[in-house]
Structure formats: C-alpha cells, structure tokens
Amino acid sequence: xxxxxxxxxxxxxxxxxxxxxxxxxxxxxxxxxxxxxxxxxxxxxxxxxxxxxxxxxxxxxxxxxxxxxxxxxxxxxxxxxxxxxxxxxxxxxxxxxxxxxxxxxxxxxxxxxxxxxxxxxxxxxxxxxxxxxxxxxxxxxxxxxxxxxxxxxxxxxxxxxxxxxxxxxxxxxxxxxxxxxxxxxxxxxxxxxxxxxxxxxxxxxxxxxxxxxxxxxxxxxxxxxxxxxxxxxxxxxxxxxxxxxxxxxxxxxxxxxxxx
Amino acid sequence: xxxxxxxxxxxxxxxxxxxxxxxxxxxxxxxxxxxxxxxxxxxxxxxxxxxxxxxxxxxxxxxxxxxxxxxxxxxxxxxxxxxxxxxxxxxxxxxxxxxxxxxxxxxxxxxxxxxxxxxxxxxxxxxxxxxxxxxxxxxxxxxxxxxxxxxxxxxxxxxxxxxxxxxxxxxxxxxxxxxxxxxxxxxxxxxxxxxxxxxxxxxxxxxxxxxxxxxxxxxxxxxxxxxxxxxxxxxxxxxxxxxxxxxxxxxxxxxxxxxxx
Numbered sequence: 001x002x003x004x005x006x007x008x009x010x011x012x013x014x015x016x017x018x019x020x021x022x023x024x025x026x027x028x029x030x031x032x033x034x035x036x037x038x039x040x041x042x043x044x045x046x047x048x049x050x051x052x053x054x055x056x057x058x059x060x061x062x063x064x065x066x067x068x069x070x071x072x073x074x075x076x077x078x079x080x081x082x083x084x085x086x087x088x089x090x091x092x093x094x095x096x097x098x099x100x101x102x103x104x105x106x107x108x109x110x111x112x113x114x115x116x117x118x119x120x121x122x123x124x125x126x127x128x129x130x131x132x133x134x135x136x137x138x139x140x141x142x143x144x145x146x147x148x149x150x151x152x153x154x155x156x157x158x159x160x161x162x163x164x165x166x167x168x169x170x171x172x173x174x175x176x177x178x179x180x181x182x183x184x185x186x187x188x189x190x191x192x193x194x195x196x197x198x199x200x201x202x203x204x205x206x207x208x209x210x211x212x213x214x215x216x217x218x219x220x221x222x223x224x225x226x227x228x229x230x231x232x233x234x235x236x237x238x239x240x241x242x243x244x245x246x247x248x249x250x251x252x253x254x255x256x257x258x259x260x
Numbered sequence: 261x262x263x264x265x266x267x268x269x270x271x272x273x274x275x276x277x278x279x280x281x282x283x284x285x286x287x288x289x290x291x292x293x294x295x296x297x298x299x300x301x302x303x304x305x306x307x308x309x310x311x312x313x314x315x316x317x318x319x320x321x322x323x324x325x326x327x328x329x330x331x332x333x334x335x336x337x338x339x340x341x342x343x344x345x346x347x348x349x350x351x352x353x354x355x356x357x358x359x360x361x362x363x364x365x366x367x368x369x370x371x372x373x374x375x376x377x378x379x380x381x382x383x384x385x386x387x388x389x390x391x392x393x394x395x396x397x398x399x400x401x402x403x404x405x406x407x408x409x410x411x412x413x414x415x416x417x418x419x420x421x422x423x424x425x426x427x428x429x430x431x432x433x434x435x436x437x438x439x440x441x442x443x444x445x446x447x448x449x450x451x452x453x454x455x456x457x458x459x460x461x462x463x464x465x466x467x468x469x470x471x472x473x474x475x476x477x478x479x480x481x482x483x484x485x486x487x488x489x490x491x492x493x494x495x496x497x498x499x500x501x502x503x504x505x506x507x508x509x510x511x512x513x514x515x516x517x518x519x520x521x
Contacts, residue, residue: 117294
C-alpha cells in the first residue's frame with residue numbers, strides 16, 4: 001500500500017469513525033424504544049429548542065460567567081502566590097503542607113461548607129468555590145515552572161542591576177509560562193466540573209440547575225440535551241484554550257524547534 | 261549525595277506554619293470574626309473528628325468509600341491500559357479514534373449523575389461507574405503518550421533481530437511506557453476518589469459522601485467540618501501513596517519528570 005493511499009485511508013477513518021458512532025447511537029436508541037434513552041434525533045431537537053437560544057441567556061450565560069470569573073480569579077491567585085513561593089525556599093517550606101493538603105481534598109467535600117461560610121447559594125458562593133479549587137493546578141505548576149528556570153539567568157540579571165520587579169516580569173514569568181499554561185488547562189477542565197456540581201447541588205439558575213430540574217421532573221429529552229450541552233461546553237472551552245495557548249506560546253515552540 | 265538528612269528548617273518551618281494556621285483558625289472562631297455556628301473552632305472540629313473516629317459507622321463509611329474508589333480505579337486501569345497500548349501503537353487506530361476521544365475526554369463526568377440515577381440507580385454500581393469513567397481518560401491518554409514515546413530504534417533493532425510482536429510489546433513497549441502509565445495512575449487515583457465521593461454525596465450512596473450529606477441536611481456543622489478534615493486526610497494519604505509509587509517506578513529514569521496535574 002502506498003503512503004498516499006494509507007494517508008487517505010487514515011483521514012477517512014478519522015472522519016468515518018465518529019460519524020459511525022453517532023449513527024450507531026441513533027439506530028440503537030431508535031430500536032430500543034427506551035424512555036431513558038431518547039433517540040439522538042429527539043435529543044438534538046430538544047437541544048435546539050432549549051439552547052439555541054431561548055434558554056441561552058437565562059441558564060447558559062450565568063454558568064459561563066461563573067466558570068469565567070472563578071477561573072480568572074483562581075489563575076490570578078495561583079500565579080501571584082506561585083511566583084514568590086517558587087523563588088523562596090523559606091516560603092516553600094512554610095506553604096507546602098497547606099498546598100499538599102488542599103490539592104488532595106476532593107472539592108465536593110467543601111460544597112456544604114462553602115454555602116455555610118458565604119451564606120449564599122448564588123454567584124458569590126459558586127465563583128468562590130470554583131476559584132478556590134482552580135488555584136491549585138496553577139499554583140503547583142507555577143512553583144515548578146519558576147523553580148526550573150536556570151538560576152544563572154536570574155543571577156546574571158541581578159548582577160546587571162535589573163530591579164526585582166523587572167526580573168520577575170521579563171524573566172521569571174515568561175520562563176515559567178509554558179508550565180503555567182499547562183496548569184491553567186487543568187484548572188479550566190476542573191472549573192467546568194465544579195460549575196456543574198455546585199449548580200446541581202444548590203442553585204436557582206445555570207446549566208447544572210437545568211440538569212437537576214429536568215431529571216426531577218422526568219423530562220428526559222431536556223435532560224439529555226443538558227448533558228450534551230455540558231459536553232459541548234467542556235469541549236469548546238478546551239479548544240479555545242488550546243488556540244490561545246498556541247498564540248501565547250508561539251515563541252516557545254519556535255525556540256524549541258530551533259534548538260532541535 | 262544520595263541520603264539527604266532533613267535540616268532543622270525542613271522540619272521546623274512546616275510545623276510552625278501548620279501550628280500558626282491552626283491557632284489562627286481557633287482565634288477566628290473563638291473571637292467571633294466568623295461565628296462558632298458557621299465555623300466551629302479548630303479544637304471543637306478535631307474533638308468531633310476524634311469522637312467520630314470512635315464510632316463503627318465512620319469506619320464502615322470510610323471502607324465503603326475506599327471500596328468504590330478502588331473498584332473504579334481498578335476497572336479504569338484494566339480498560340484504559342490495554343486500549344491505550346492498542347491506540348498508541350497503531351497510527352491508524354489512533355487517528356480513527358482521535359475525534360471521539362478528544363470529544364469525550366473533556367466532558368465533565370458530573371453531567372452523568374442524573375443519567376446514572378435513572379439507569380444504574382442509587383447504588384454502588386453508579387459510584388463505581390462514575391469513578392471508573394473519570395479515571396479512565398487521564399490513564400488512557402498517558403498510556404497512549406507512553407507507547408508513542410518508545411524509542412523507535414529499539415523497536416526496529418528488535419524487529420530486525422526477529423523478535424516477535426508480542427515479545428516486543430512485553431520487553432520494549434511496556435517497560436518504557438511504565439513511567440507514563442504510573443503518572444497516569446497517580447492522576448487517576450485522585451480523580452477516582454473525587455468521583456466516588458461525589459457519587460455518594462449527590463446520590464446518597466453509603467460512604468463518607470453520604471455522611472457529609474446527612475450532616476448538611478441536619479445542620480450538624482461540627483460534623484461537617486470534622487468529616488471534611490477526614491476526607492482531606494484520605495485524599496492526602498492516596499496522593500502520597502501514589503507519589504511514592506511513581507518515584508519507585510521512575511527511580512531508574514534519568515530525567516526528573518515535571519509535575520503533571
């Protein structure tokens with residue numbers, strides 16, 4: 001088989017397999033006649049009715065705002081804490097027990113506590129909850145990234161009299177950026193999961209809330225439509241992040257390619 | 261230097277920092293900055309934890325949570341490692357399933373909770389399914405990366421010496437992808453615990469999650485904090501155990517691998 005035929009076959013498989021899986025889903029649900037598994041076509045019709053765009057503003061926008069704000073606050077805090085901790089061995093020894101404990105804590109264990117402490121089941125509690133757990137992947141990766149910067153570079157900058165703030169802005173942050181981005185990607189995935197959990201646990205709006213209500217009222221089409229929407233949101237957010245990362249780290253890839 | 265003796269600062273500073281934090285917690289609660297109803301003091305929380313530890317129902321719940329976690333992680337490993345090897349070693353299969361995997365992987369497993377209530381029911385099956393589903397993806401992706409990272413020269417050399425397919429898999433591909441698989445296991449072990457606990461909390465399946473659920477429903481805040489502390493320590497224990505396992509598996513590896521999620 002020539003390389004060209006092989007390559008064509010590979011592309012064909014890459015397109016055909018997902019389509020076959022969707023077709024299989026449709027055929028299976030059509031023949032199963034199960035109320036729990038509505039036809040794929042029914043789900044898609046419900047999806048269009050609900051999300052494009054009658055409930056978009058009431059339930060999708062609040063969820064996206066919570067994810068976006070929580071993620072932004074968590075990432076900012078993670079980087080702001082991670083840079084000094086990465087640079088200072090003393091701070092590292094002081095903070096590591098706390099970081100190790102909280103990063104291993106399953107987030108849902110703190111859902112009831114977050115409601116009690118913040119006296120809210122609204123945006124304040126949702127955003128704080130998401131932000132808190134978004135901190136750790138970014139924080140750990142920032143510390144690692146800062147520590148892996150060649151110390152000679154920092155020492156050189158220092159002996160040339162580059163002030164501390166400039167050293168951090170021009171040397172430490174760019175040097176740690178690839179790792180920080182890796183942490184941010186994990187935080188983003190986590191943020192979506194926690195948005196769904198927090199809204200499913202207690203809420204008055206949002207995608208997770210729709211999921212809960214449609215399940216409780218046995219509207220299984222809408223329930224499936226909400227599941228599909230959450231999947232699509234997770235996928236799209238990840239995709240957008242990868243595009244941003246490619247732009248932001250373009251210099252890094254060029255540098256790596258040149259080094260090889 | 262192979263044996264590093266921890267200096268005094270290595271022990272003193274973390275201990276000092278923990279002590280100060282615990283004291284601060286006590287003061288914030290006692291002085292009413294946050295009321296003792298909303299934030300039981302540190303001493304109350306640890307006393308409650310101590311009294312919970314004396315009850316059999318706590319240990320039953322802990323074992324049930326560990327059972328759900330272990331079954332979920334085990335099933336994920338049994339499925340993800342062979343599938344990862346198959347997809348990683350065949351360029352064609354990798355391409356064919358790239359889109360479905362890239363689509364299914366970022367799906368928040370939490371979205372499946374209502375579906376599980378209706379299909380598998382509120383029992384251990386749902387808990388294990390959710391834990392296995394969440395743990396499957398990191399392990400699958402790590403295994404695929406590991407298999408793809410195998411030195412092609414080693415494989416070609418073995419092939420030209422007439423080493424069979426199965427033996428190449430057993431003697432070259434598997435050993436050299438072990439570091440990746442173990443890192444995947446560490447990530448998945450944490451994910452599996454989160455999801456086992458989530459299933460218990462949201463579906464009322466017996467375990468630590470259900471205890472938290474009850475404590476919340478009855479407004480028993482002391483217990484809520486004590487249980488959260490306990491769950492945190494369980495997470496810490498699992499994290500430490502799998503980090504140790506990873507170090508062991510990586511002991512021969514030349515590079516200090518960077519920290520994955």
